[in-house]
Amino acid sequence: MANVVKTMLAVGACKASRSALRIMHRGGTTTPGRLAMKIDSNILESVSRGMEIIVVTGTNGKTTTSNMIGHALSEAGRDVLANRSGANLLPGVTAEFTSSATATGRPRKHYAVIECDEGALKQVVPKIHPKVIVVTNLFRDQLDRYGEVMHTLEEIRKGIRLVPDAILCLNADDSLTASLALGVPNPVTWFGIDCPVGEQKNVEISDARYCIRCGTEYEYDYHTYAHLGGFRCPKCGYRRIRPAVAVTEIEKVSSSGSIIRMRFGTDGNADRAESADGAGAVAAASAETEQEVTIGLPAVYNIYNGAAAIAAYQAAGFDRSEVISSLADVHSSFGRMETFRLGEVPVQMILVKNPAGCNQALSYLSGLGEDYQAVFCLNDRTADGHDISWIWDADFEKVCGDPHMKHTFVLGDRADDMQLRLKYAGADEKDIEKADGNAELIEKLKQSSVPVFVLPNYTSMLSLRAALGAITGKQEFWKG
Amino acid sequence: MSELKICHLYPEVLNLYGDRGNIRCMQKRLEWRGIDVSIARVGLGDSEDLSRYDLFFIGGGQDFEQEVLLKDLKAGKGDAIRSAIEDGKTFLCICGGYQMLGHYYETYDGVKCEFLGAVDFYTKGGSTRMIDNYAFRLEESCGGSTVVGFENHSGRTYLGQGVKPLGTVLKGYGNNGEDGTEGVHYRNVFGSYSHGPVLPKNPEFCDFLLKTALERKYGGFDLEPLEDRFEKQAHDSVLAGVMDGTAGKDD
Ligand SMILES: [Zn+2]
Numbered sequence: 001m002a003n004v005v006k007t008m009l010a011v012g013a014c015k016a017s018r019s020a021l022r023i024m025h026r027g028g029t030t031t032p033g034r035l036a037m038k039i040d041s042n043i044l045e046s047v048s049r050g051m052e053i054i055v056v057t058g059t060n061g062k063t064t065t066s067n068m069i070g071h072a073l074s075e076a077g078r079d080v081l082a083n084r085s086g087a088n089l090l091p092g093v094t095a096e097f098t099s100s101a102t103a104t105g106r107p108r109k110h111y112a113v114i115e116c117d118e119g120a121l122k123q124v125v126p127k128i129h130p131k132v133i134v135v136t137n138l139f140r141d142q143l144d145r146y147g148e149v150m151h152t153l154e155e156i157r158k159g160i161r162l163v164p165d166a167i168l169c170l171n172a173d174d175s176l177t178a179s180l181a182l183g184v185p186n187p188v189t190w191f192g193i194d195c196p197v198g199e200q201k202n203v204e205i206s207d208a209r210y211c212i213r214c215g216t217e218y219e220y221d222y223h224t225y226a227h228l229g230g231f232r233c234p235k236c237g238y239r240r241i242r243p244a245v246a247v248t249e250i251e252k253v254s255s256s257g258s259i260i261r262m263r264f265g266t267d268g269n270a271d272r273a274e275s276a277d278g279a280g281a282v283a284a285a286s287a288e289t290e291q292e293v294t295i296g297l298p299a300v301y302n303i304y305n306g307a308a309a310i311a312a313y314q315a316a317g318f319d320r321s322e323v324i325s326s327l328a329d330v331h332s333s334f335g336r337m338e339t340f341r342l343g344e345v346p347v348q349m350i351l352v353k354n355p356a357g358c359n360q361a362l363s364y365l366s367g368l369g370e371d372y373q374a375v376f377c378l379n380d381r382t383a384d385g386h387d388i389s390w391i392w393d394a395d396f397e398k399v400c401g402d403p404h405m406k407h408t409f410v411l412g413d414r415a416d417d418m419q420l421r422l423k424y425a426g427a428d429e430k431d432i433e434k435a436d437g438n439a440e441l442i443e444k445l446k447q448s449s450v451p452v453f454v455l456p457n458y459t460s461m462l463s464l465r466a467a468l469g470a471i472t473g474k475q476e477f478w479k480g
Numbered sequence: 481m482s483e484l485k486i487c488h489l490y491p492e493v494l495n496l497y498g499d500r501g502n503i504r505c506m507q508k509r510l511e512w513r514g515i516d517v518s519i520a521r522v523g524l525g526d527s528e529d530l531s532r533y534d535l536f537f538i539g540g541g542q543d544f545e546q547e548v549l550l551k552d553l554k555a556g557k558g559d560a561i562r563s564a565i566e567d568g569k570t571f572l573c574i575c576g577g578y579q580m581l582g583h584y585y586e587t588y589d590g591v592k593c594e595f596l597g598a599v600d601f602y603t604k605g606g607s608t609r610m611i612d613n614y615a616f617r618l619e620e621s622c623g624g625s626t627v628v629g630f631e632n633h634s635g636r637t638y639l640g641q642g643v644k645p646l647g648t649v650l651k652g653y654g655n656n657g658e659d660g661t662e663g664v665h666y667r668n669v670f671g672s673y674s675h676g677p678v679l680p681k682n683p684e685f686c687d688f689l690l691k692t693a694l695e696r697k698y699g700g701f702d703l704e705p706l707e708d709r710f711e712k713q714a715h716d717s718v719l720a721g722v723m724d725g726t727a728g729k730d731d
Contacts, residue, residue, distance in 0.1 A: 148496070209492055210493075210548060215547065215548050382728075382730055386611070386630075386727075388630075389675055389677055391498070392498035392499075392501030392504070392680075393498050413728075416710070416713045416714040416718075417714050417718070419714070420681065420713075421680075424505060424508055424680060429709075429710065459730075
């Protein structure tokens, strides 16, 4: 009895503090959850009991992949719980589940898609017992928060060890992510891209060049981006596994989305190394189907996100065709690739927070073949990571050397560092302009005669999005 | 026509924290002055003759990959690096690359890794990381300018008797968070915990390194001054934030 009372109190406190924070116009994603956990330490277990849950983690693409899965489930008529941007640590996840529960702490919804911070996975998954855990990829990110990428990998592994029944849905092309399948009892399913993407020469691999098992340098059959691709270790045999959900060809990529060909079959077997002539692959191929898929978001990394969403969707036991048809009109998620209109000027915002994601965004811009202005916003607050040195690892040269790039603005706590980076990337000093705050930037962008692309990091995205939203009438995120 | 040959050592393993920015900075500042520059990447298993280079850069790396590196150093490159140092070649070594020049690294659990021993210092792993924007003043023998950067290390470095630091900490941790020293300066070797990357925002330090290498090669050498407006803005804004404690704070 006492437990039920505690649960009810926790639910009540969480809901009350959440509405109070909303009235005060604060995003308030952690306080209500902390409050609920303080009253009832088992609250998250209670309010998620019996639900079917998909958890998405990894460095890049968590939000977009979760949105793709959530969108498909809703389109198919299921009532889905999802956590919104920023609420991906234990208190935020707790608040989402708790405030959606009944007064007695029972879940109202049966399905949930939760994006989870890599470091918080080990706290979250033992409480919510997910059916599927998706790991999108691993790159260096926010070095001062996690130390290094190997440390992040270990954090995820700790989380997985706590839920041996959860199905792992892993990126086959990422040697770091793929290693999560080694030595765990969990069932595993894979997604990936079978074909080369972009430049194949002089690919600089900085995150995972050496075999995670034996230290030998990987050989690659092809590259997709950063350290992702057809990797194999010439010494110990650790290699990419042929995935059940794979992109076989990229037919068309434009600013409104991509058209790709995909094959669906069974996963290659890691223990029975496939022979060089592909005997294993031939056996699997008999059960394979191929299909054209449209993804309504531009850039190659969204192709990975789409493949991850499809693989997770079918691993959770849903009909693959539902997610495939909904991918064509998936909404761009909060700040990740969102378009605003300032009068006649289209302004597209692409969140960038590490070199791999930033390089993808920069390739997207330099590949447009049309004139544009670029805005780079750089803050160095806690949620961004205080260390902004990664800007020197991203190829701003691509955009600074692009004749279609007409002008660039810099903004944020570290605008001076950004402006210096652009100078060394080859931009002319007179083409670089520092804006003093969001309002001034917006006034200047209104004058633009060409489309504008804004590449902000996390907290600068929050403030600029709020300012743009106020003018263009888009809702602030916690109201959406 | 003067020329500087830069050797980027172990770029494939020691490449954390924007190290590319240091190489790019040196390259651009030479090119803008009409000095030829070539950059060679010399990595694991390469048996290049190191004596043909004028300036060496070694960056920081991940622990996992440092084992691969120690093997390669033992296989011959370690000796070549030691002779280049004694020969007066210029070295800029950051974080892991800096630690590598000392006698050893003793982890927090007491495991000792033997390093190059090219310069008299050692490093001990600590239980906490020393992470933040920081600032230090270079010794007069290193140009005397003020450097701003970002440090992120759990290793505490202790210099041997009579070994000079690179500078004195103004704000932050530096070598060990105890004695106020930052980095090391031995012959023409400059070691630092400042990744940042350190050079773009500290053009005087960059030019000091370039001048040191050019003078070693050509005798007296004058570097013409550059228009450093953006460099100075970035340097000054970070320095102000570091000194008044507002850098990286949430409002
Ligand atoms: Zn191997």
